[in-house]
Amino acid sequence: MGEVAKKLAGKFIVLDGPDGSGKSTQIAMLADWLVQQGAKVTKVCDPGGTEVGEKIRSILLDRETGSVSPMCEVLLFMASRAQLIAERIRPALEAGKVVLCDRFISATIAYQGAVGIDHETIIELGEIATGDLWPDLTIILDVPVETGFERISTGRSRPGDRMETKGSAFHKSVRRIFGELGEYYRRPVEYVNAEKDADEVFAETLSVLERNFLVKDA
Secondary structure, three states, X not given: OOHHHHHXXXXXXXEEOOOOOOHHHHHHHHHHHHHHOOOOEEEEEOOOOOHHHXXXXXXXXXXXXXXXXXXXHHHHHHHHHHHHHHHHHHHHHHOOOEEEEEOOHHHHHHHHHOOOOOHHHHHHHHHHHHOOOOOOEEEEEEOOHHHHHHXXXXXXXXXXXXXXXXXXXXXXXXXXXXXHHHHOOOOOEEEEEOOOOHHHHHHHHHHHHHHHHHOOOO
């Protein structure tokens, strides 16, 4: 096992950000890079990632679901998250794997915060749902709303999900809240400019990992 793999073993890393920020692309690139370094990697998606979680994800994101109160959304996200922690994330961390997660409590703070739920309430519920298991690092891929939606609409034939189809003002609030997250989140938050091309974003993401995990003992 290489030095990178040793230092990142058992680390829980989240990539989050506005819609169209390129999270899925960056997680795939990061997972491939980590495997090349000799690390064992588990990739998960929040909400979802388990049989129960996928059913909850469908309820949350399906445009046919209809009206859902903000607090109901928060609790559904937390229910999916609780199962994901118990079934996949905690066992992977205990086995010394690097866990890469697409969204986490940070997303609930941003999206449900944009419709009025206080971030401290979400954090308190998150502590209960996760058994106080928090990411070692959350990387926010920051992108302007217009750029993000241009990306996700390119080549797409179907309408967006319930969150994506909310108005521009909502998504601008989401981005603003992501930008404030580092002021009060329970664990470290770093920001990467995701408006660049995928390779440049990946290079910045690796720099963030190096700064947080790989040079601390130097």
